[in-house]
Amino acid sequence: MRMLLIHADYLEYEIRDKALKNPEPISDEQRKGRLDEVLAVFISVEKVDETNPEEVVEEAVTEIEDVAKQVKAERIFVYPFAHLSSELAKPDVALEVLKKIEEKLKEKGYEVKRAPFGYYKAFKLSCKGHPLAELSRTIVPEEGVSK
Numbered sequence: 162m163r164m165l166l167i168h169a170d171y172l173e174y175e176i177r178d179k180a181l182k183n184p185e186p187i188s189d190e191q192r193k194g195r196l197d198e199v200l201a202v203f204i205s206v207e208k209v210d211e212t213n214p215e216e217v218v219e220e221a222v223t224e225i226e227d228v229a230k231q232v233k234a235e236r237i238f239v240y241p242f243a244h245l246s247s248e249l250a251k252p253d254v255a256l257e258v259l260k261k262i263e264e265k266l267k268e269k270g271y272e273v274k275r276a277p278f279g280y281y282k283a284f285k286l287s288c289k290g291h292p293l294a295e296l297s298r299t300i301v302p303e304e305g306v307s308k
């Protein structure tokens with residue numbers, strides 16, 4: 162899994178078009194979204210993550226929470242982003258991983274939005290520009306470690 166984490170004044174998106182034959186079903190209100198004072202997390206779920214999605218979810222949540230605490234962000238935007246890797250996981254696995262990350266962050270008390278999966282989206286992002294405002298993380302499940 163590859164993550165780009167941006168501490169931002171805001172992130173807003175608007176659905177433009179389908180990017181998959183069967184994108185995630187969404188309501189009209191999900192066609193647009195915005196969070197202010199947010200840690201935006203752009204995530205590419207990778208092929209290797211398919212060997213142990215549960216482990217990757219746990220490690221991603223740990224990394225995201227670590228950064229959120231450092232930048233004092235209480236809101237998190239989980240954003241599916243297929244452009245951080247050339248070895249992408251298949252969509253059904255990727256969507257489940259992203260949903261679980263969203264769910265676990267909410268359980269930890271963060272206000273969380275997740276941008277819809279399988280669409281081309283216009284977005285606006287206002288990066289705060291401080292030293293910890295732009296970070297990346299790579300997560301790889303351990304070889305052959307069955308949980």
Ligand SMILES: NCC(=O)N[C@H]1[C@@H](O)[C@H](n2cnc3c(N)ncnc32)O[C@@H]1CO
Nearest residue numbers: 180205206241242243249250255278279
């Ligand atoms: N910027 C627009 C976009 O990326 N759209 C992507 C994601 O929303 C989603 N997607 C598909 N596979 C993946 C994956 N492995 N990881 C993350 N998202 C994925 O499907 C769209 C087309 O690849």
